[in-house]
Amino acid sequence: MATRIRPSSKRCAVIGGSGFLGRHLVEKLLDKGYTVSVFDIRQSYELPGVTFHLGDLCDKQALLTALQDVSLVFHCASPAPASDDKALFQRVNIQGTQTVLQACTEAGVQKVVLTSSASVVFEGTDIKDGREDLPYAKKPIDYYTETKIEQEKLVLKACDKEKGLLTVAIRPHGIFGPRDPQLVPILVDTARRGKMKFIIGDGSNLVDFTFVDNVVHGHILAAESLRPESPICGKAYHITNDEPVRFWDFMSDILVGLGYAAPRYHLPYTLVYGLALLLWLLSLLLRPLVAFKPTFTPMRVALAGTHHFYSCSRAKQDMGYKPVVSLKDGIRCTVESYPHLRHGA
Ligand SMILES: NC(=O)C1=CN([C@@H]2O[C@H](COP(=O)(O)OP(=O)(O)OC[C@H]3O[C@@H](n4cnc5c(N)ncnc54)[C@H](OP(=O)(O)O)[C@@H]3O)[C@@H](O)[C@H]2O)C=CC1
Ligand SMILES: CC(C)=CCC[C@@H](C)[C@H]1CC[C@H]2C3=C(CC[C@]12C)[C@@]1(C)CCC(=O)C[C@@H]1CC3
Numbered sequence: 001m002a003t004r005i006r007p008s009s010k011r012c013a014v015i016g017g018s019g020f021l022g023r024h025l026v027e028k029l030l031d032k033g034y035t036v037s038v039f040d041i042r043q044s045y046e047l048p049g050v051t052f053h054l055g056d057l058c059d060k061q062a063l064l065t066a067l068q069d070v071s072l073v074f075h076c077a078s079p080a081p082a083s084d085d086k087a088l089f090q091r092v093n094i095q096g097t098q099t100v101l102q103a104c105t106e107a108g109v110q111k112v113v114l115t116s117s118a119s120v121v122f123e124g125t126d127i128k129d130g131r132e133d134l135p136y137a138k139k140p141i142d143y144y145t146e147t148k149i150e151q152e153k154l155v156l157k158a159c160d161k162e163k164g165l166l167t168v169a170i171r172p173h174g175i176f177g178p179r180d181p182q183l184v185p186i187l188v189d190t191a192r193r194g195k196m197k198f199i200i201g202d203g204s205n206l207v208d209f210t211f212v213d214n215v216v217h218g219h220i221l222a223a224e225s226l227r228p229e230s231p232i233c234g235k236a237y238h239i240t241n242d243e244p245v246r247f248w249d250f251m252s253d254i255l256v257g258l259g260y261a262a263p264r265y266h267l268p269y270t271l272v273y274g275l276a277l278l279l280w281l282l283s284l285l286l287r288p289l290v291a292f293k294p295t296f297t298p299m300r301v302a303l304a305g306t307h308h309f310y311s312c313s314r315a316k317q318d319m320g321y322k323p324v325v326s327l328k329d330g331i332r333c334t335v336e337s338y339p340h341l342r343h344g345a
Helices: 020-031 060-066 086-107 143-157 183-192 212-225 247-257 269-286 298-305 313-319 327-336
Strands: 011-015 035-040 050-054 072-075 111-115 127-130 166-172 198-200 236-239 265-267 308-310
Touching: 011 020, 020 035, 020 212, 035 060, 050 060, 060 086, 072 086, 072 212, 086 111, 086 143, 111 143, 111 212, 143 166, 166 212, 183 247, 198 269, 198 298, 212 236, 212 313, 212 327, 236 313, 247 298, 247 327, 265 269, 269 298
Parallel strands: 011 035, 011 072, 035 050, 072 111, 111 166, 127 308, 166 236, 198 265
Antiparallel strands: none
């Protein structure tokens, strides 16, 4: 009788491994002795020991080639939240994730770790110390969040001990760190255009910003804890720095660290949110004539002016999670990594 040889548990694939989080994850996995294949729509770097498979995750045949002899898959690919393309989010995050799960089953993959997002429960109003049992947002703040919800549900539902496929979802929040193409570049661009003078609301709203190494640590812990008898099977876990910080203090620390002035003047939250809503509607109405992308979208104003921080006690309890880099060290390391974005550079 032919016996199927189980692939080594240290052989993994990172879907989305060319992206910001994906590349940090790949680097740590290599450090830890894993053999890594990257599946991504683009190749953004080269590293000894990493095999790249270029393709769209909606293409099952392309995925199957990349998943040969792989026992563990990290799925951290998604279109960027800033793109407002509903059809693209649905195709990649929903249909694409279904394809990833089918390919994993066909290729005999045993474990799937999904990068979800804490924003799956965020509706634009305060969340303080939110736990994983909060209901999914009924009115998600954008298409990105709407499809991240469906994606997480699909992956958790696919967990099936009988069939030998174990799944878990990691929900990070506000990832930052070296090479992040979003947070620091957006912030610096806004400051350079002279638009970082104002604090929305009274500036006391607490938010989680999570250093990328902690997010990577949470993913690898989840992968290594994922066994049939483990309580983490089919569940979602918040992974944060566990140090909620005032949104505007965090922004100011980054700005001042890079040589820009911190915002000082306060504007009422409802006024700015109302204006952002108006601008957004205007941009929709005028879309056939002129294309403009307002800096102050309602989603960004909500993120900047409300509390949104999450408890990671479930991850601490079930997988022994503890952040490995403090917020202060993470901010220092991040600021040092962007010499080209310094004021006057
Ligand atoms: N950054 C953050 O603060 C947070 C991120 N997350 C989640 O973490 C994950 C990683 O985010 P991040 O590293 O910031 O994102 P990135 O955009 O840097 O990385 C995602 C990667 O996936 C690729 N990709 C997109 N579409 C496809 C596709 N159809 N097939 C194959 N590859 C594709 C992207 O390519 P391309 O760049 O060409 O599109 C990119 O290389 C995402 O799932 C995101 O939802 C969750 C919470 C917070
Ligand atoms: C915690 C979390 C989910 C962070 C996500 C990161 C981005 C959404 C932020 C990164 C830079 C931020 C930013 C603003 C909103 C939120 C971000 C895009 C503003 C547009 C808010 C209004 C301002 O006064 C300017 C800000 C620039 C930076």
